[in-house]
Amino acid sequence: MTYLWIAIAVLLGAASLLGMARLVVGPTILDRALSVDVLLASAIAGIGAWAAFHRDPTVLPVLLVLSLLGFVGSISISRFVARKQRDKAESHERSGTP
Incomplete structure (x- = not known):
């Protein structure tokens, strides 16, 4: 059982470290x-x-609250980015730039 806990800790720790690296670096x-x-x-x-x-x-x-938080956060960010890109495209159309 101890080896299983160590394996879980290592895998989740690696995923967290890679996630933190992407959070810092991600352009x-x-x-x-x-x-x-x-x-x-x-x-x-x-x-x-x-x-x-x-x-x-x-x-x-x-666990339920965390999963709902992740779902709502992902949907909110995707809608924000979609609106930002739509507004950017509309401003390009009005100015006549490709």
């Missing part, structure tokens, strides 16, 4: 949004693994 807002989703998924997986091993159902509401 676009979509790269940063994706990295926040990776960090959130890592946290959800870690909490879920802990709950499964300890057979503790009290953290299920926390």
Whole structure:
């Protein structure tokens, strides 16, 4: 059981580190949004693994809130980027630049 915990910790830690690297380096807002989703998924997986091993159902509401937060955040950012690109395209059309 200890080896399994070590493997889970290493994999989730690696995913978190790669997500943090993409958050710092990522040139676009979509790269940063994706990295926040990776960090959130890592946290959800870690909490879920802990709950499964300890057979503790009290953290299920926390998992539900985190998953809803990730979903709503992703949708909000994608709508923001889509609106920004649409406004940019409309301004190019009005100015006559390709």
